[in-house]
Amino acid sequence: MATEDWLLLTYKVPAEPNRHRVALWRKLKGLGAVYLQNGVCLLPKTDDHRRALKLIDNEILEIGGAAFLLESAPLDRSQSERVVARFRAERDEAYKELLDRCDDFEAEIAKEVAADHYSYAEIEENDEDLKKLKAWFGKIHKLDFYGASLAAAAQARLAKCETLLDAYANEVFVRQDENRQADSEEC
Structure with missing residues (x-):
């Protein structure tokens, strides 16, 4: 693994109002930043991240905070590997949560079949749930800069959920068609 350069943002914002701190944290996490400690985070060095962090830097200054945006390089390969491992671990946590929601999705289909x-x-309700799971996967995957270990499992699990929903939907169509045929024969 080659060493990587990062953008390092260190900041301090006023404690009140708390909404500024929370909004800032959400923006940074939404970019995929990894926090090394409170008020210190890293992102891979890209033009997109540079622009986004410059905007955040300006926001911090506007609310009376202090910020420093720096380019950072690891001292050696092991430092680089440790940082990349942090990025992967955070994405794996997100993929784990997604996999848990896939369990819930599968259990919901099984409950309907059992009943x-x-x-x-x-079908509509479960289709909407599946769309949400896919969108969530897309968000996680977009922030998976270094190929987290659970990415493939999450993608495969979504495919399984889709297959499960397709099978359920096909059964609904068959049964609804049978009901229509039975109703027309009674007339």
Whole structure:
């Protein structure tokens, strides 16, 4: 693994109002920043990150805080590996949470099947849930700068959820079609 250069943001903002600190933390986490400690975070050195961090730097100054935005390079390969490991660990935590939600999705489908509840409304609801899971995966994947170990498992699990929903939907269509045929025969 080659050494990597990063952008280092160190900042301090007024304690009140708390919403400024929370908004700042959300923005930085939304960019995929890894916090080394309170008020000190890293992002891979890219033009996009540089622009985003410059905007954040300006916001910090506007609310009466202090910030320093620096380019940073590791002293040696082991330092680089430790930082990359932090990035991967944070993405793996996000993928783990996604996998847990996939468990919930699969359990919901299993519950409907066990209850012999096959309806279009359930397809719509579960389809919406699957879209949310896919969007969430996309957000995590976008911030997975160094290939976290659970990325492939999360992607495979989403594919499994989609296959499960397709099978459930097909059964709904079959049963609903059978109901329509039975209703037309009674008339």
